[in-house]
Amino acid sequence: MTTLWGGRFNAKLDEQAFTLNASLAFDKQLAQQDVKGSVAWADALTQAGVLTQTESKQIISGLEGIAVEFESRSFNFDASDEDIHSAVERRLGELIGPLAGKLHTGRSRNDQVATDFRLWMLDALPVLDVAIKGFQSSLVTVAEPHRFTLMPGYTHLQRAQPVTLAHWLLSHFWALQRDRDRLADLRDRVAILPLGCGALAGTAFPVDRESLTKALGFDAPAPNSLDAVSDRDFAAEYLFCTAMIGVHLSKLAENVILFTTAEFGFFELSDAFSTGSSLMPQKKNPDIFELARGKAGTLIGLLVGLLSTLKGLPSTYDKDLQEDKMPVFQSTDTLMAILPVLAGALETMTVNKKRMLAAIDSFTLATDLADYLVRKGVPFREAHGIVGKAVLLAAEKGASLEKLTLNEWQALGSFDADVYQVFDPMKSVEQRNSIGGTSPLSVEKQIQKANFLIQGD
Numbered sequence: 128m129t130t131l132w133g134g135r136f137n138a139k140l141d142e143q144a145f146t147l148n149a150s151l152a153f154d155k156q157l158a159q160q161d162v163k164g165s166v167a168w169a170d171a172l173t174q175a176g177v178l179t180q181t182e183s184k185q186i187i188s189g190l191e192g193i194a195v196e197f198e199s200r201s202f203n204f205d206a207s208d209e210d211i212h213s214a215v216e217r218r219l220g221e222l223i224g225p226l227a228g229k230l231h232t233g234r235s236r237n238d239q240v241a242t243d244f245r246l247w248m249l250d251a252l253p254v255l256d257v258a259i260k261g262f263q264s265s266l267v268t269v270a271e272p273h274r275f276t277l278m279p280g281y282t283h284l285q286r287a288q289p290v291t292l293a294h295w296l297l298s299h300f301w302a303l304q305r306d307r308d309r310l311a312d313l314r315d316r317v318a319i320l321p322l323g324c325g326a327l328a329g330t331a332f333p334v335d336r337e338s339l340t341k342a343l344g345f346d347a348p349a350p351n352s353l354d355a356v357s358d359r360d361f362a363a364e365y366l367f368c369t370a371m372i373g374v375h376l377s378k379l380a381e382n383v384i385l386f387t388t389a390e391f392g393f394f395e396l397s398d399a400f401s402t403g404s405s406l407m408p409q410k411k412n413p414d415i416f417e418l419a420r421g422k423a424g425t426l427i428g429l430l431v432g433l434l435s436t437l438k439g440l441p442s443t444y445d446k447d448l449q450e451d452k453m454p455v456f457q458s459t460d461t462l463m464a465i466l467p468v469l470a471g472a473l474e475t476m477t478v479n480k481k482r483m484l485a486a487i488d489s490f491t492l493a494t495d496l497a498d499y500l501v502r503k504g505v506p507f508r509e510a511h512g513i514v515g516k517a518v519l520l521a522a523e524k525g526a527s528l529e530k531l532t533l534n535e536w537q538a539l540g541s542f543d544a545d546v547y548q549v550f551d552p553m554k555s556v557e558q559r560n561s562i563g564g565t566s567p568l569s570v571e572k573q574i575q576k577a578n579f580l581i582q583g584d
């Protein structure tokens with residue numbers, strides 16, 4: 128078993144210690160990024176006069192061969208490969224001989240792995256963005272025909288005021304839009320190049336880190352080598368973003384789970400996106416949404432796990448940092464798996480408009496009754512008290528508010544016969560017409576804004 132660092136050792140590494148130390152099982156996902164970084168490094172060494180043009184050509188064509196092997200999945204990993212960097216260097220040696228040994232001049236796996244990981248994330252961010260955008264676009268598609276579909280809106284999970292289903296669906300769109308903004312903002316901090324920082328102190332060869340930055344598509348070279356090889360803020364931030372997305376999806380999921388219960392009966396999931404029980408023949412379960420809710424917990428755990436790893440680490444690179452990649456890969460895979468399935472489930476579910484309308488009782492219009500009095504010149508605080516009395520009276524009679532007689536209304540305050548017109552939930556919704564309100568007109572404008580944000584690719 129040959130390692131990249133065997134020189135100062137007499138005996139070989141214990142087999143189980145090797146297995147514990149090895150990261151190939153997961154960092155092989157960085158294969159293409161590792162080759163890309165090495166090609167750029169070979170160029171930088173050539174410009175620095177470390178490699179001749181001929182050597183450079185040979186090294187680069189060897190690396191390109193390796194890239195093709197990765198692409199075609201014909202690359203053979205060896206039991207001695209400790210990580211992806213060792214695997215690529217070993218293979219390069221097999222392809223071009225001892226010249227391969229010149230590539231690692233002035234470089235360490237510390238700046239190399241940080242570079243590979245950032246390159247991976249620069250590739251992953253747009254892919255994740257497209258997946259979130261796809262989900263947002265499903266929300267808009269489902270919302271569009273429901274601008275006039277009424278449902279109770281809730282606070283404290285108690286019926287509060289009527290809203291439209293489109294408005295409720297779009298509320299989840301905006302949370303995800305903030306997630307996309309956060310990921311876009313994160314890109315700037317990912318695009319800082321560690322390569323050329325060596326193990327920790329910088330490189331002793333005259334490498335032009337500015338042109339290396341351009342060659343690899345980064346924005347700027349990291350300004351401090353000690354910080355560069357140990358900075359994993361970008362990974363922690365990424366995990367915050369994925370955890371936040373998980374939290375947002377879990378909120379939507381919890382609502383859908385509630386709304387599909389017999390007690391609510393607002394939604395019914397299609398067969399393609401629900402599951403049955405092995406025992407109870409009647410069951411139709413929202414497993415997909417429960418998994419989304421459950422995986423939010425896992426996503427949060429991945430963030431907390433990495434933060435705990437980073438806490439109190441002495442500068443600079445420590446092997447603890449090898450723990451950074453798995454949570455990032457896992458959180459990405461989790462979201463890429465959940466998002467399209469939830470979208471499919473939402474797009475194919477049946478909406479029971481009757482049940483939703485029936486759940487809007489007269490008490491959800493109590494605010495509209497107070498507004499009615501306000502329009503007649505009653506100060507809001509007073510109007511609130513008067514309507515509160517009406518609610519109490521109706522509750523005592525075990526009746527809905529609209530069943531109170533005109534005499535009863537007039538005894539309470541300055542109500543006229545037109546008070547009964549308030550008991551139209553559509554009117555209530557239509558009045559909430561300012562920006563961000565639930566009226567069909569406001570929601571129409573909201574949909575236009577939403578569509579603008581999901582246009583393109």
Ligand code: ARG
Binds near residue numbers: 154210240448449
């Ligand atoms: N596999 C290592 C990681 O993921 C690569 C860096 C190893 N550096 C070292 N000094 N042993 O962090």
